[in-house]
Amino acid sequence: MNKARSNPFNTVAMHGALILYTLIALFPVFVILINSFKERRSIFREPLALPDADSFSTIGYETVMQQGDFFLYFQNSMIVTVASLFFVLLFGAMAAYALSEYRFRGNMIMGLYLALGIMIPIRIGTVAILEMMVATGLVNSLWALILVYTAQGLPLAVFILSEFMRQVSDDLKNAGRIDGLSEYTIFFRLVLPLVRPAMATVAVFNMIPIWNDLWFPLILAPAEETKTLTLGSQVFIGQFVTDWNAVLSALSMAILPVLVLYVIFSRQLIRGITSGAVK
Amino acid sequence: MTALSLQNVNKSFGEVHVLKDINMEVEEGEFVVFVGPSGCGKSTLLRVIAGLEDASSGEIRIGGEVVNLTPPSKRGIAMVFQSYALYPHLNVRGNMTLALKQEGQSKALIEERVQEASRMLNLEPYLDRFPSELSGGQRQRVAIARAIVREPKLFLFDEPLSNLDAALRMNTRIEIANLHRQLGASMIYVTHDQTEAMTLADKIVVLRDGRVEQIGSPMELYNNPANQFVAGFLGSPSMNFFPAQLLQEGDDRTMGVRPEDLFLDDSGALAARVSHVEKLGGDTNVIAQVNDHQITARLFGQHAVEPGQDLRLGFKPQNAYHFNREGMRVD
Numbered sequence: 001m002n003k004a005r006s007n008p009f010n011t012v013a014m015h016g017a018l019i020l021y022t023l024i025a026l027f028p029v030f031v032i033l034i035n036s037f038k039e040r041r042s043i044f045r046e047p048l049a050l051p052d053a054d055s056f057s058t059i060g061y062e063t064v065m066q067q068g069d070f071f072l073y074f075q076n077s078m079i080v081t082v083a084s085l086f087f088v089l090l091f092g093a094m095a096a097y098a099l100s101e102y103r104f105r106g107n108m109i110m111g112l113y114l115a116l117g118i119m120i121p122i123r124i125g126t127v128a129i130l131e132m133m134v135a136t137g138l139v140n141s142l143w144a145l146i147l148v149y150t151a152q153g154l155p156l157a158v159f160i161l162s163e164f165m166r167q168v169s170d171d172l173k174n175a176g177r178i179d180g181l182s183e184y185t186i187f188f189r190l191v192l193p194l195v196r197p198a199m200a201t202v203a204v205f206n207m208i209p210i211w212n213d214l215w216f217p218l219i220l221a222p223a224e225e226t227k228t229l230t231l232g233s234q235v236f237i238g239q240f241v242t243d244w245n246a247v248l249s250a251l252s253m254a255i256l257p258v259l260v261l262y263v264i265f266s267r268q269l270i271r272g273i274t275s276g277a278v279k
Numbered sequence: 280m281t282a283l284s285l286q287n288v289n290k291s292f293g294e295v296h297v298l299k300d301i302n303m304e305v306e307e308g309e310f311v312v313f314v315g316p317s318g319c320g321k322s323t324l325l326r327v328i329a330g331l332e333d334a335s336s337g338e339i340r341i342g343g344e345v346v347n348l349t350p351p352s353k354r355g356i357a358m359v360f361q362s363y364a365l366y367p368h369l370n371v372r373g374n375m376t377l378a379l380k381q382e383g384q385s386k387a388l389i390e391e392r393v394q395e396a397s398r399m400l401n402l403e404p405y406l407d408r409f410p411s412e413l414s415g416g417q418r419q420r421v422a423i424a425r426a427i428v429r430e431p432k433l434f435l436f437d438e439p440l441s442n443l444d445a446a447l448r449m450n451t452r453i454e455i456a457n458l459h460r461q462l463g464a465s466m467i468y469v470t471h472d473q474t475e476a477m478t479l480a481d482k483i484v485v486l487r488d489g490r491v492e493q494i495g496s497p498m499e500l501y502n503n504p505a506n507q508f509v510a511g512f513l514g515s516p517s518m519n520f521f522p523a524q525l526l527q528e529g530d531d532r533t534m535g536v537r538p539e540d541l542f543l544d545d546s547g548a549l550a551a552r553v554s555h556v557e558k559l560g561g562d563t564n565v566i567a568q569v570n571d572h573q574i575t576a577r578l579f580g581q582h583a584v585e586p587g588q589d590l591r592l593g594f595k596p597q598n599a600y601h602f603n604r605e606g607m608r609v610d
Contacts, residue, residue, distance in 0.1 A: 169362055169364060171360035171361065171362045171363075171364035171437075172362075172364045172366070174326075174329075174331050174351075174358070174360070174364070175358070175360060175364040175365075175366075175425075176366075177330075177331060177350070177351045177352065178329060178331075178351045178352060178356065178357065178358050178378075179352060179377050179378035179381060179425075180352030180353075180378055180381035180382065181352075181377075181381065189366075189368065190366065190368075193367070193368055194367070
């Protein structure tokens with residue numbers, strides 16, 4: 001075993017550093033959670049105190065439930081995030097496979113073109129996007145958001161996935177061809193499972209910005225029935241008065257689904273089934 | 280009947296001309312080995328035959344039919360890959376049956392073929408295991424079994440033994456030779472290892488830089504190499520080359536003598552100083568310098584030769600080969 005790892009002092013130091021980092025990273029989440037269960041005055045008097053018998057209150061959650069259709073917002077966010085991730089992964093993986101597997105004229109140029117989007121922020125094109133959505137009648141629909149997020153996520157997905165697809169053994173794909181599998185079967189059954197960790201990475205990278213985005217929902221889909229969670233929570237933040245109880249409660253509830261999605265994807269990150277396929 | 284015939288096959292990747300005018304035939308039931316140094320195009324040639332790469336020009340016939348435009352799965356071939364290339368999501372049985380299921384064969388026939396192949400390769404206990412649960416040797420046997428169940432017109436092996444360790448390699452080599460005898464099928468086998476080529480082949484095709492250097496049975500190539508490259512490539516240790524003028528003034532040819540044809544001889548033609556000795560028990564390999572040329576002699580049995588010693592090596596004139604400046608054989 002590695003000498004540095006077996007040394008008890010190093011072990012303690014390493015764990016200490018990691019625990020410290022975990023505390024720092026989790027602290028804001030912790031503060032949000034405890035304060036969401038306190039009444040307004042206690043939030044400001046002692047922001048770091050745990051809710052006790054006096055200060056405990058679920059008024060924030062009650063407000064959130066009463067005002068606006070919170071479950072609808074929730075559902076909208078979920079639909080937009082999951083659908084966008086699905087399309088990003090599907091089209092990203094397909095483009096990456098084509099770029100890494102087939103030799104055709106303009107392969108390099110096409111790859112560069114598809115990766116160019118990484119360097120250009122999509123928000124620069126907001127006005128044009130809005131005009132397009134108006135022209136196609138997609139404004140105030142979830143499709144507007146899904147399409148924009150798919151476009152936003154594709155460049156990085158193609159870039160990362162094509163790098164991983166190049167590492168998938170040619171022999172395996174060729175064995176499939178000789179056994180009479182179609183190119184689609186080879187892609188879905190042989191290649192995709194082998195790049196699953198990379199797919200999970202792409203999914204995690206794309207998920208958080210989509211879930212948290214305020215910009216596009218505000219511009220493209222501000223109608224009541226298409227509001228996302230982030231946009232819906234904005235009703236509690238006013239120019240002069242902010243209902244902190246409600247904001248903190250809404251945020252606490254918004255954390256949960258991303259957490260669940262993250263756990264699902266991170267399990268894929270760890271698991272690798274390549275062993276045994278090729279040496 | 281010919282199992283495979285290639286006529287003027289060329290292959291280029293862009294500017295790079297990888298295969299140059301390949302002509303050859305594989306007879307029914309023949310075991311043909313493509314051998315050559317790495318980068319000589321032997322694997323590309325195999326891929327062209329399999330249909331995984333398209334030939335830039337020329338004609339490929341398998342069992343008499345032109346297959347240039349036929350997809351790999353319809354060519355009646357099966358291939359065994361260097362990296363085994365087993366499907367990771369299927370167990371051994373699944374790996375073996377996939378191609379037959381794709382062809383739409385009946386369940387009874389599939390089961391019968393699997394039984395037959397797993398019996399031949401002793402895979403019965405492993406049928407329900409996944410590739411990740413098998414050792415390297417077992418994986419290679421599964422890869423071979425996957426080829427056998429298809430009962431192809433032509434087997435293609437792409438360096439199947441190079442990922443195995445030395446002991447296993449020898450066993451699997453014998454297994455493949457037995458398999459060829461049992462099945463009587465036509466096989467093409469690609470390797471860079473001349474020992475595998477010599478031991479397995481009915482016919483060896485020596486390739487260099489995308490060109491066929493010589494085609495013939497192992498002993499034909501060993502006894503009668505067409506040029507200096509073939510002479511040096513086959514045989515282990517490889518043939519010694521030195522200028523013929525060492526022995527005869529004014530002779531501008533290159534002389535070649537195999538290490539096993541050299542012997543200790545006090546009146547021998549070559550005066551040598553020993554630089555290294557490899558004692559293998561059965562053989563003794565003597566590496567010696569003759570006028571700055573390194574010569575290897577393979578002496579049978581055990582000899583008390585030490586580095587730094589001066590000795591004379593002789594050979595019979597009929598065992599000497601001569602090559603001209605271009606490396607072609609001239610005797």
